[in-house]
Amino acid sequence: xxxxxxxxxxxxxxAAEPHPTQExxxxxxxxxxxxxxxxxxxxxxxxxxxxxxxxxxxxxxWLMPHSPYAVTAQxxxxxxxxxxxxTDQVGRDVLSRLIIAARxxxxxxxxxxxxxxxxxxxxGLVSAYFGGWIDAAIMRLTDMFLAFPxxxxxxxxxxxxxxxxxxxxxxxxxxxxxxxxxxxxSNVLSLKxxxxxxxxxxLGYGTPRLLFRHILPNTAGPIIVNATFGIASAILSEAGxxxxxxxxxxxxxxxxxxxxEAQSLTVLTEQPWLWVPAGSMLLVTVLAINFVGDGxxxxxxxxx
Amino acid sequence: MVSFVARRLLVSMPVLxxxxxxxxxxxxxxxxxxxEMFINPNTPPELIEAKKEMLGLNSPFFxxxxxxxxQLLQGELGYSFSSYAPVAGLIQERIGPTLxxxxxxxxAGLLVALPIGIFSAVxxxxxxxxxxxxxSFVGTSLPxxxxxxxxxxxxxxxxxxxxxxxxxTLNGDGGVLDTLLHLILPVSVLAVVVIGxxxxxxxxxxxDVLQQDYLRTxxxxxVREFAVTHKHALRNALLPIIAVFGMEIPALLGGSIIIxxxxxxxxxxxxxxxxxxxxxxxxxxxxxLVAAIVVLTTNLLVDVLYALADPRIKYR
Amino acid sequence: xxxxxxxxxPLLRADQLSTYYPIRRGVWNRTTGYIRAVDGVTLEVYPxxxxxxxxxxxxGKSTLGRxxxxxxxPHAGRIYYEGDEVTTLTERRLRPYRTxxxxxxxxxxxxxxxxxxxxxxxxxxxxxxxxxxxxxxxxLAHRLLELVGLPRASAGRYPHQFSGGQRQRIGIARALxxxxxxxxxxxxxxxxxxxxxxxxxxxLQDLQRELDxxxxxxxxxxxxxxxxxxxxxxxxxxxxVEIADKRALFASxxxxxxxxxxxxxxxxxxxxxxxxILVPEGDVPSASNPPSGCRFHTRCxxxxxxxxxEEPALTGGAHAVACHYPLGGTGEEETxxxxxxxxxxx
Numbered sequence: 001x002x003x004x005x006x007x008x009x010x011x012x013x014x015a016a017e018p019h020p021t022q023e024x025x026x027x028x029x030x031x032x033x034x035x036x037x038x039x040x041x042x043x044x045x046x047x048x049x050x051x052x053x054x055x056x057x058x059x060x061x062w063l064m065p066h067s068p069y070a071v072t073a074q075x076x077x078x079x080x081x082x083x084x085x086x087t088d089q090v091g092r093d094v095l096s097r098l099i100i101a102a103r104x105x106x107x108x109x110x111x112x113x114x115x116x117x118x119x120x121x122x123x124g125l126v127s128a129y130f131g132g133w134i135d136a137a138i139m140r141l142t143d144m145f146l147a148f149p150x151x152x153x154x155x156x157x158x159x160x161x162x163x164x165x166x167x168x169x170x171x172x173x174x175x176x177x178x179x180x181x182x183x184x185x186s187n188v189l190s191l192k193x194x195x196x197x198x199x200x201x202x203l204g205y206g207t208p209r210l211l212f213r214h215i216l217p218n219t220a221g222p223i224i225v226n227a228t229f230g231i232a233s234a235i236l237s238e239a240g241x242x243x244x245x246x247x248x249x250x251x252x253x254x255x256x257x258x259x260x261e262a263q264s265l266t267v268l269t270e271q272p273w274l275w276v277p278a279g280s281m282l283l284v285t286v287l288a289i290n291f292v293g294d295g296x297x298x299x300x301x302x303x304x
Numbered sequence: 305m306v307s308f309v310a311r312r313l314l315v316s317m318p319v320l321x322x323x324x325x326x327x328x329x330x331x332x333x334x335x336x337x338x339x340e341m342f343i344n345p346n347t348p349p350e351l352i353e354a355k356k357e358m359l360g361l362n363s364p365f366f367x368x369x370x371x372x373x374x375q376l377l378q379g380e381l382g383y384s385f386s387s388y389a390p391v392a393g394l395i396q397e398r399i400g401p402t403l404x405x406x407x408x409x410x411x412a413g414l415l416v417a418l419p420i421g422i423f424s425a426v427x428x429x430x431x432x433x434x435x436x437x438x439x440s441f442v443g444t445s446l447p448x449x450x451x452x453x454x455x456x457x458x459x460x461x462x463x464x465x466x467x468x469x470x471x472x473t474l475n476g477d478g479g480v481l482d483t484l485l486h487l488i489l490p491v492s493v494l495a496v497v498v499i500g501x502x503x504x505x506x507x508x509x510x511x512d513v514l515q516q517d518y519l520r521t522x523x524x525x526x527v528r529e530f531a532v533t534h535k536h537a538l539r540n541a542l543l544p545i546i547a548v549f550g551m552e553i554p555a556l557l558g559g560s561i562i563i564x565x566x567x568x569x570x571x572x573x574x575x576x577x578x579x580x581x582x583x584x585x586x587x588x589x590x591x592x593l594v595a596a597i598v599v600l601t602t603n604l605l606v607d608v609l610y611a612l613a614d615p616r617i618k619y620r
Numbered sequence: 621x622x623x624x625x626x627x628x629x630p631l632l633r634a635d636q637l638s639t640y641y642p643i644r645r646g647v648w649n650r651t652t653g654y655i656r657a658v659d660g661v662t663l664e665v666y667p668x669x670x671x672x673x674x675x676x677x678x679x680g681k682s683t684l685g686r687x688x689x690x691x692x693x694p695h696a697g698r699i700y701y702e703g704d705e706v707t708t709l710t711e712r713r714l715r716p717y718r719t720x721x722x723x724x725x726x727x728x729x730x731x732x733x734x735x736x737x738x739x740x741x742x743x744x745x746x747x748x749x750x751x752x753x754x755x756x757x758x759x760l761a762h763r764l765l766e767l768v769g770l771p772r773a774s775a776g777r778y779p780h781q782f783s784g785g786q787r788q789r790i791g792i793a794r795a796l797x798x799x800x801x802x803x804x805x806x807x808x809x810x811x812x813x814x815x816x817x818x819x820x821x822x823x824l825q826d827l828q829r830e831l832d833x834x835x836x837x838x839x840x841x842x843x844x845x846x847x848x849x850x851x852x853x854x855x856x857x858x859x860x861v862e863i864a865d866k867r868a869l870f871a872s873x874x875x876x877x878x879x880x881x882x883x884x885x886x887x888x889x890x891x892x893x894x895x896x897i898l899v900p901e902g903d904v905p906s907a908s909n910p911p912s913g914c915r916f917h918t919r920c921x922x923x924x925x926x927x928x929x930e931e932p933a934l935t936g937g938a939h940a941v942a943c944h945y946p947l948g949g950t951g952e953e954e955t956x957x958x959x960x961x962x963x964x965x966x
Contacts, residue, residue: 042438140315144322147596147603151558152576153330156588159580160334195731199791202689203745203798204718207711213744217735236447240562243449244577262453263566265468269461279450287445294441307645 036299043295049288057102066093068100069251076271086273089261097253098277104254105285108169108238109231116173117227120180125211127181128188135185142178150175151240158246168247172237176230183226187219221300228293232286239282255282308611312604323596324376328369330592331585376593382586386579391590394575399594401471402564402571406556408491413498414549420499421506428511436503443500448559452493452566459489469568490567494559498552506545547609553602557595629703630664631802631834632688632721637661637697638858639680639687643908655908657683659858660697662934665802670828670835672849672866674842674881676904680858681838682726685804688836689721690714719749722800726807728787732779738765738790739775745797764793768823785816792823802834809844821848842881846870854878857907857915864939874939874946876920914944 037043056063065084072091079086085094127138154171161167191197192215200210241247242256250257255278262268262275363371375382381391420440424433460468467473467486557572564573572591579587638661640654657680665671673681686692688699690706698707701717709717725731732741743761746752752760758775765774768789779787788808795803805824809817821844827833839845845852846866853863854877862875873879904919905911911918917927926944934942 140319140322143315143319144326146554147319147323147599148326148592149554149558149595149599151555151561152573152595153592155561155576155580156592157330157333159583160330195725195727196733198686198691199723199725199731199794200733201691201711202718202721202723203748203794204715205744205748206715209748214733218733232445236445239447240449243447244562244565246580256447259447259449259453265461268453268457275450275453279447279453282447282450283442283445286447287441290441290445 033299037295040295040298042291043298046288046291046295049284050292053102053285053288054106056099057106060099060103064093064096064099066096068092068096068253076267076274078271079273085277086271088258088274089267092251094258094273094277097258098255098281101253101255101258101278102281102285104165104248104252105235105238105282107165108172109235109289112169112172112176112234113227113230115169116177117180117223117230119173120177121184121216121223123177124181124184125188125216128185128192129207129211129215138181139185142181145175145178148175151237154237155241155244155246158241163241163246163249165248165252168238168241172234176234180223180226180230183222184219187222188215191215191218221296225293225297225300228289228296232289232293235282235286235289255279309604309608312607316600316604320597320600323600324373324593325369327589327592327596328372329365331589332365332368334583334585381590384579384587385584386582386587391587394587395572395590395594398570398572398575400571401569402557402560402573405487405490405494405560405563405569405571406553408487409494409498409556410549410552412491412495413502413552414546416495417499417502417506418545421503422510424503424507425510425514428507433507437507440500440503443496443503446496446500448493448497449562449566451496452489452563455489455492456566469566471570486567490563490569493563494556497555497559498549501552502545502549505548509545543609543612547606550602550606550609554595554599557598628667630700631667631702632665632836633700633703634661634663634684634688635698635700637684637687637699638695639683639692640695653908654695656680656858656910657907658687658694659910661855661858661860663853663860663863665834665836667801667834668832669850670837670848672845672852673836673838673855674840674845674852675855677840678904678907679855680907681840681855682806684855685723685806685836685838689723689804691723715749719745719751719798720801722795722798722803724788724791724795724803724805724808727811728784728791729779731791732787732794734779737776737778738770738782738793741779741790742775742793742797745794749798751798761793761797764796765790767796768793768827769819783816784812785820788812788816788820789823792820792827796827796831799831800833802836804836804838806838807840808837810839810841817844824848842870854881857905857910859915859942860934861916861943862939862941863934864941868939872947874936874941874948875916875943876922876947877916879947914942 065082070092072087072093074083074087075091076089077083077087077091083093083095085098088094088097123138123142127135154175157171157174158167161171197210197214200214205214238247238254239256239259242254243260245257245260247256248254258278259275259282262271267274379392381395383389384391384394387394420436424436427433456468459466466489469486471486472482473486560569560571561573561576563569564571565577568574572595575587576591578584579591637658638656639658640656642651643653643655644650645652659680661684663671673684675681683692687694690699690709694707698705700706701721704717706714706717736744739758739761742764743752743754743757746757746760747754751757762772762775766772770786770789770793774782774786774790779790782790791808808824809820812820824835825848828835835848837845837848849866851864852866852869853860854869854875855861856877862869862873862878864874869878870882873882905915911928912931913929914920914923914927914932917923920927922945924945930944932942932944934940936946
């Protein structure tokens with residue numbers, strides 16, 4: 001029997017049921033989520049700040065009043081008309097360094113998360129979908145990676161392979177994927193048992209179609225939320241590494257290595273412009289992204 | 305229950321073995337080798353080769369790993385490259401202060417986050433709830449070193465109320481009170497991060513419990529609101545909450561590196577930084593391993609606590 | 621409806637089919653036992669018929685339905701589609717058969733991917749099996765939606781924007797997209813409002829006539845089964861205890877359990893009123909440790925010592941029953957005291 005043979009005239013026999021939701025305009029999940037997100041005031045504020053920061057990072061060359069690397073004769077000068085946030089210990093403009101450092105933070109945040117979320121998602125999918133010994137082996141592997149205290153192990157690796165932006169990103173990602181893998185795995189396990197996946201199997205859909213068209217889109221919400229919080233914590237990790245001198249190396253500016261200079265007691269007590277702005281930027285950035293994550297969680301949670 | 309614990313222990317064994325492999329691999333990533341580091345640059349290359357051969361550094365990765373593991377199983381952690389002291393002794397010396405720091409922070413965090421979280425849950429969707437939840441976000445978003453510098457500036461340098469660092473005053477009486485004063489600042493910093501994360505967790509699990517049926521029954525029977533929250537709800541929420549606090553141990557161990565550096569706390573974290581700077585790989589390997597074992601042990605305890613709290617969890 | 625021919629090759633045949641779920645315990649996570657959801661079922665489904673499958677919840681009827689479509693892995697036994705054995709085919713080799721053997725689910729909402737529109741849901745099987753190009757698939761999807769009685773505008777809507785009955789219609793349209801020969805309907809109306817149930821049953825009947833479909837219709841109540849089936853199989857604890865043409869089964873059930881089910885469901889037939897009522901005793905035993913002998917003996921009001929010791933086989937041709945002392949529905953097999961008393965009461 002082929003489709004052309006379907007006797008579609010049967011349609012005439014079945015009067016259409018009244019449509020109870022006819023008055024409501026079709027609203028897809030995305031629009032609904034956007035509406036929910038907009039209700040969360042702090043999240044909207046956080047999003048605005050994040051966008052402003054991203055623009056700052058992109059437009060840095062035009063926003064910086066001075067070159068962030070130009071050394072002047074004024075060492076550790078307090079804020080003035082030409083240097084709004086003063087100069088650092090080798091005479092570079094603090095405001096310019098603060099602006100260019102936004103790039104480092106955002107690059108680390110987004111690149112790290114892009115890598116480990118993709119990898120963790122894949123691992124979680126494979127683990128949950130195939131089950132059996134594959135699942136058991138992957139779960140033990142995540143246990144291993146989760147057993148190392150995060151800060152400690154990334155410090156040791158970065159010190160072993162050498163600190164640079166790519167290695168920092170790679171190392172943070174290397175020890176961050178297990179949480180995503182666990183999240184995806186548990187979501188997939190519950191989705192796999194649902195009837196719409198069984199229906200797909202009954203319809204003869206191949207594994208890739210089931211995984212990527214049916215299961216993955218339905219676990220996207222929690223992954224996005226996790227990724228957002230992940231950006232915030234990757235930024236904090238990079239700052240921590242740089243603070244300890246094992247992250248972004250001077251003269252490249254990072255909020256973490258700027259704070260690192262405040263470890264001397266004179267800077268701490270006498271020259272607050274050297275450490276308060278960098279710390280505040282870090283706090284504002286991470287807070288803004290965390291608020292976005294919270295808003296997304298409310299917006300994407302089907303239970304709420 | 306016994307079978308559950310036994311099973312968890314059994315599963316931990318291959319995990320522990322895997323950890324040693326990863327650990328060994330990380331250290332092998334480092335450029336240079338101990339021979340090159342110990343011997344002066346004028347030594348003829350043939351001699352270095354011979355020494356490397358003798359130490360087994362030319363053997364394949366897994367042969368080297370196997371030799372290292374055999375030593376490890378005999379309790380041999382090796383000798384520090386920088387101080388030539390046995391690594392085991394170095395760690396033994398330093399682990400006490402770090403555990404003191406971490407557990408103080410954990411308890412402080414619990415004591416603050418628990419009442420705030422419960423308060424937030426009981427008053428959920430009020431101004432107070434929003435304020436406290438917002439505050440908890442600030443807690444998680446604060447870079448610990450920024451907070452540490454701020455507190456150091458305010459309490460130690462400006463107000464001169466607390467010591468700037470160390471575990472005891474030099475030439476002091478070495479009393480408990482002295483140590484306690486030194487603990488306040490580093491513990492506060494570590495606790496803030498724990499508190500920020502856990503307020504929302506406590507709030508959510510309390511809300512969960514508060515909305516359960518038997519509590520509605522208790523309320524309907526006329527049990528006073530206060531008694532409801534404290535007796536019925538708390539008992540059900542408490543054990544898992546404690547278990548979840550236990551999950552912060554790895555983060556606290558990691559966080560202690562920065563905090564010990566700032567406050568010159570003579571613990572594992574400071575030893576880690578020193579070893580990193582002097583490329584003291586035997587010490588680093590041992591530190592990673594010890595830390596991983598501590599984490600594995602806590603995870604096991606957390607699981608057991610969870611299982612005790614909720615008999616519905618299948619011991620699988 | 622044309623009488624299905626018993627001489628034809630069965631569209632689907634199960635031979636001693638069993639589906640067990642392992643129970644794991646202990647330190648080594650060893651399998652200590654099995655839940656025998658389906659335990660040695662043999663049955664045949666002929667083209668054009670509707671085989672009703674009834675039993676209490678937990679009797680394994682849904683598992684049987686899923687196992688027949690290879691959605692659960694059988695523990696033992698064989699499955700044949702039109703004579704071809706498919707029991708151990710890989711998913712890839714099974715794919716061509718998937719277009720002939722389809723399923724409709726109990727919860728229509730859970731069985732539809734919430735992130736796809738009705739049109740996409742119905743077009744997808746056509747695309748997956750390369751039965752049509754993208755434009756053609758969407759056009760056919762529109763017609764299929766119309767065929768099951770949904771308004772034209774439905775194609776662009778998401779499942780949550782439909783009522784329960786409409787969702788079930790989408791599920792039916794999706795199953796029809798691959799032009800199946802047999803559809804397993806797994807309690808397709810039990811999640812719906814009573815008023816909608818009849819509409820869906822009508823639709824299924826009309827489609828069967830129009831498209832020469834064969835159904836396996838799973839239900840826990842006898843109402844819908846009585847309405848739609850041509851033949852009925854009764855399941856108890858993973859086994860079929862009685863299977864017969866609908867009329868024979870409803871008029872003269874041979875198994876005490878079947879009688880019990882008939883008594884439990886409201887029937888408007890005045891001729892059957894006033895019969896001796898067999899009352900169920902006790903709870904359904906565990907499927908991990910089914911009773912010895914006849915599985916029903918723990919609840920059977922007329923159980924004899926033999927029932928405890930010996931498991932009855934399903935015998936009797938067109939009206940088969942698995943009972944040592946079948947009820948004498950036809951008056952020819954009155955071997956049992958209780959049956960005589962019962963016939964006297966008629």
